[in-house]
Structures are given as C-alpha cells and as structure tokens.
Amino acid sequence: MKSLSLFVLLSLLMFSCSKTPTNHLIDKNATAETINLFNNLKETSKKHILFGHQHATEYGHGWKGDKNRSDVKSVVGSHPAVKGVDFYNVSGISERKVQQAMYDLKKNVEDTYNRGGITTIAWHFNNPVSGGGFYWKDSISKPAVKYIIPSGEAHHEYKKILKRIGYWANNLKGADGKSVPVIFRPFHEFDGDWFWWGKPYCSKDEFISLWQFTVSYLRDELGVHNFIYAFSPDNRFTTEEEFLERYPGDEWVDMVGMDNYADLGRDRYDLETAAKKLKIVSDYAKKKHKLAAFTETGLESIPNTTWWTDTLLKLLKTNDLELSYVLVWRNDENSPTHYYAPFPGQVSEEDFKAFYNDEFTLFENDLKKMYD
Numbered sequence: 001m002k003s004l005s006l007f008v009l010l011s012l013l014m015f016s017c018s019k020t021p022t023n024h025l026i027d028k029n030a031t032a033e034t035i036n037l038f039n040n041l042k043e044t045s046k047k048h049i050l051f052g053h054q055h056a057t058e059y060g061h062g063w064k065g066d067k068n069r070s071d072v073k074s075v076v077g078s079h080p081a082v083k084g085v086d087f088y089n090v091s092g093i094s095e096r097k098v099q100q101a102m103y104d105l106k107k108n109v110e111d112t113y114n115r116g117g118i119t120t121i122a123w124h125f126n127n128p129v130s131g132g133g134f135y136w137k138d139s140i141s142k143p144a145v146k147y148i149i150p151s152g153e154a155h156h157e158y159k160k161i162l163k164r165i166g167y168w169a170n171n172l173k174g175a176d177g178k179s180v181p182v183i184f185r186p187f188h189e190f191d192g193d194w195f196w197w198g199k200p201y202c203s204k205d206e207f208i209s210l211w212q213f214t215v216s217y218l219r220d221e222l223g224v225h226n227f228i229y230a231f232s233p234d235n236r237f238t239t240e241e242e243f244l245e246r247y248p249g250d251e252w253v254d255m256v257g258m259d260n261y262a263d264l265g266r267d268r269y270d271l272e273t274a275a276k277k278l279k280i281v282s283d284y285a286k287k288k289h290k291l292a293a294f295t296e297t298g299l300e301s302i303p304n305t306t307w308w309t310d311t312l313l314k315l316l317k318t319n320d321l322e323l324s325y326v327l328v329w330r331n332d333e334n335s336p337t338h339y340y341a342p343f344p345g346q347v348s349e350e351d352f353k354a355f356y357n358d359e360f361t362l363f364e365n366d367l368k369k370m371y372d
Helices: 006-016 032-044 071-076 095-115 155-170 204-221 271-288 307-316 349-357
Strands: 049-054 082-086 118-122 182-185 227-231 255-259 291-297 325-328
Touching: 032 227, 032 291, 049 071, 049 118, 071 349, 082 095, 082 325, 095 118, 095 155, 118 325, 155 204, 182 255, 204 227, 227 291, 255 271, 271 291, 271 307, 307 349
Parallel strands: 049 082, 049 325, 082 118, 118 182, 182 227, 227 255, 255 291, 291 325
Antiparallel strands: none
C-alpha cells in the first residue's frame, strides 16, 4: 500500500478536526458526512486524483459476486477509491426484482463506505413511457423528458420512481450508524443522441426542468440529504459556453464533469484536445467552488501496454487540473473483450502498477477519514 503524502494527511486532519464544516453544497441541510466528503475531495484534488472503476466490486473479468473482490485489487492489492454503481434496476422490471436489486445495491454502497471508499451512482434509466430501454431506438422510443417533467402526463409515474430512490437513499447506513453519502450523476452524456434524454429528444428548457425537479423533489420533498449532485455531458464542447449549454444553474449542481473516451484512444489519441476540455471543467469548478471530475473514460480491452502512464496519467497531470476523481468503465463478466481496467495477466498490468504507485493517484487503501 502506498503512503499518503504529507499534504493529504494534513488536509484530512484539518477537515476532521472541524466540528462545523463549511457547507458549499446546494443542500443546506446536507449531512455532516456529505459536507466532509465534498470538502475532502475538494482539498485532495489540489495535489492528487482518486481512481475509480465502474461496477468494480460487483463483477469483473470472468467472475461475479465474489466477496471483497475487484479486478483492480487483484492487480495492485487495493480496490479503486471510487466505485461506480447504477440505478439501472430502479424501474422497468418486476417489483420483486427491483426490491432485490435495490437491496444488493444498498449493501454494496454501505460496504464501500465501511471500508472508507466512495460511491458514485449513474442512472441508465429505462424509458418510463415507452420501450427501448435507456438507449434511443427510432422505431420504439418516445421523447420521455417532456412526459415526466412537472407539466407532463407521466409526471406522477416519475415521482413514484424518485420516491423509491429517496427511500433507498434515506436508509443507507454505515456500520457507524451514520447516513452514507454518495455522488449522484443522473442523465449523463445528455449532449449526445444515444440516450432518450439526449439533446435531439428534448429542448434545453425541458432538460433543465427535469434536472431541477429531480434535485428539488429528492432534496426538499423526500428529505434526501446525503447526495452530491454531478452534472456530466459527453465531450462535445470546446468552450465554457458550450459546456454550460444545458447547465441547470449553480444552485442545482455540486460537481461538474465530463465523459470522454474518443480522445483517449477509442477514436483517436488527442491529449491536447482532451486536456483543453478538462481544463474548462476544472476551471469552472474552481471559479464556482464546485467539485470537478473526469466522470467516465477508458480504452476498451486496453491493448496499449502503456496507456495508464503515457496517456491517462500524462493527461491528468497537465494544465494544473483539479479533478477529484477519474473513473474508467466496467469489466464485463462474460465478454472476453469488454473491459476497461486490467486483471492479472492483462497486457497493461505492469503499467497499471506504475500508475497505482505514482503519488498523484489515490486508491481505496490510500484514503483516510474522507467522511470526517
């Protein structure tokens, strides 16, 4: 296990000694643990970045459901600092399956908290008014956003789904009896055309209405005070103005981020462009006292043996970026090629160890008192 830098130790000690932490969150009734997590992430981002992996402890390359296992841990001895999970099963399936899925998700998030790790929750939201799942399918999907916002005919159904999420969130408890904070990242990649909430299928005003209602209903009506709200488009912007095109306002967002696979090897290697986009995100967060994150990235199958240090780490260290975490996508348990983090024997394994050993990167074993 790596040793934490003096900077991180002093920073965390400073926050852990504060009995009344300053609350920069959009929820003025946020729990102390949620405020502390925000503040500690903000502080550590000045000198470090946390590494994250989607579905890291739920399944991996060739396995599923093993206790306290992750492919990342199998390679470097530590879980990722940030685990990505999903509200995919909160709707669109039978009630019995929903209940089981929510129970399993609750346990996963609580276990992560008890180990000292952090959870971020995306939402691949099955279309609530038509078939087609979360992707847009021309012959099936309906533009659901206009139906579920307050003026829409399916608004009541959307409130029922949010009530399920609110109940779940309000019952997240750690072994210490405290409410577990999570980073909630709904409606991601909204500037693309692949999800039903994407830009071609709803107006700017409709999207902003959806975002604002979602936050206000969870926070103000359902009493959810352990969410950090993350806004993350895909990488289809080159200016701050374009990045903020569908931004719901500073009073509705805690974290700004970006998903970008294209510039890091999927379509091309263009680190200069990727760095400029991340700088827009990071600079906005600095200016507005928000968190910033590289919310999704990765290279499927990682055929580049030095991708971790020559591509990802090099990018993260440019332009004085202050990013709280970087998250790579999942390792499918069945597919031989759909994976984004190494496992024992994978060709980038040794380079990933170098990435892990760099003092700039933090994994779960490096974290101390992120909630204090």
